[in-house]
Amino acid sequence: MSTTSALLVLEDGRTFRGEAFGAIGETFGEAVFTTGMTGYQETLTDPSYHRQIVAMTAPHVGNTGVNGEDDESARIWVAGYVVRDPARISSNWRATGALGDRLADEGIVGIAGVDTRALTRHLRERGAMRAAVSSTGESPAEVLEKVLASPSMAGADLVGDVTTAEPYVVPAQGQVRYRVAAIDLGIKRNTPRRMAERGIEVHVLPATTAPEDLLRLAPDGVFFSNGPGDPATADGPVALARASLGADVPTFGICFGNQVLGRALGFGTYKLRYGHRGINQPVMDRQTGKVEVTAHNHGFAVDAPRDGAAETEFGRAEVSHVCLNDDVVEGLNCLDKPAFSVQYHPEAAAGPHDADYLFDRFVRLMEGKS
Numbered sequence: 001m002s003t004t005s006a007l008l009v010l011e012d013g014r015t016f017r018g019e020a021f022g023a024i025g026e027t028f029g030e031a032v033f034t035t036g037m038t039g040y041q042e043t044l045t046d047p048s049y050h051r052q053i054v055a056m057t058a059p060h061v062g063n064t065g066v067n068g069e070d071d072e073s074a075r076i077w078v079a080g081y082v083v084r085d086p087a088r089i090s091s092n093w094r095a096t097g098a099l100g101d102r103l104a105d106e107g108i109v110g111i112a113g114v115d116t117r118a119l120t121r122h123l124r125e126r127g128a129m130r131a132a133v134s135s136t137g138e139s140p141a142e143v144l145e146k147v148l149a150s151p152s153m154a155g156a157d158l159v160g161d162v163t164t165a166e167p168y169v170v171p172a173q174g175q176v177r178y179r180v181a182a183i184d185l186g187i188k189r190n191t192p193r194r195m196a197e198r199g200i201e202v203h204v205l206p207a208t209t210a211p212e213d214l215l216r217l218a219p220d221g222v223f224f225s226n227g228p229g230d231p232a233t234a235d236g237p238v239a240l241a242r243a244s245l246g247a248d249v250p251t252f253g254i255c256f257g258n259q260v261l262g263r264a265l266g267f268g269t270y271k272l273r274y275g276h277r278g279i280n281q282p283v284m285d286r287q288t289g290k291v292e293v294t295a296h297n298h299g300f301a302v303d304a305p306r307d308g309a310a311e312t313e314f315g316r317a318e319v320s321h322v323c324l325n326d327d328v329v330e331g332l333n334c335l336d337k338p339a340f341s342v343q344y345h346p347e348a349a350a351g352p353h354d355a356d357y358l359f360d361r362f363v364r365l366m367e368g369k370s
């Protein structure tokens, strides 16, 4: 089989050579790594990965092909894909196709044969950075010049690229117990599913919804989803969270939603050196001391004090969860408002289900019990 050579060029000039995987072409984004050993289809279709070139630390990728059930959105969102050793055969009863073909069909430029361990160590030491994957035959110097002219993730306002154009409803399973307005900042399909199975009718709304229109719907709860880009740019969603807090509507946020709630409370956000991406990240609930193994995908974090509750415009708020690897804020809890959020992914997909109870906690908030 003939192969086309490809390059991965990082903004500091480090270059990896390999073979084209997926579409032939050239693509730009932030180079990041994820440590999930499973769940590549969910990763590829997670809108939070928009504008990121994702490297898999798992060495063998594509073993189970792709199927019709595991997409987390309508398309692949990663800007580029980096793997060590793609599977030559797809082996799974659910498989409807091969990973490389799906990447090619959707025009996703990837590279295989990369020493992903060396790449990961480099990103861990130097930090996530701009990069390109190119299989067009250009020289590393030519590609590097374009990388240096490409936009960086800090300051990137990307929610508008991924949010739904029109509102839609995900029906509750069984009897409708609650109606939740879910602000789509790049929502994954499994999130409304987790709510629907608890009797929640989920009204997914565009990120551009006006605060007064949100409150006019009189939802039982407001949810803020995950999403791509720099939370410092998300002024519109922050205004929605402030409206929700101000009106005492039960509020729950995941990942980007945690950052939005944090900003609504007056906390800042900052960029992590290389972020957390994977499905085995230990997070501790600071109240119970219990540790959950959780799915992460974030490059930014909330800057909030750990020594007791902070006084905010919306009453007291505390850091509820921290990551045990690096003490990064992984959750916020309002003591005087019915609102909380986590930086990780209770919906999993992919990942463990340790944090599924947080959807029950949202239900209890709507019941007015905690």
Ligand SMILES: NC(=O)CC[C@H](N)C(=O)O
Binding pocket: 048, 225, 226, 227, 228, 229, 230, 231, 254, 255, 256, 257, 297, 298, 299, 300, 301
């Ligand atoms: N998965 C997410 O919601 C990511 C949030 C944000 N884009 C970050 O990188 O931190």
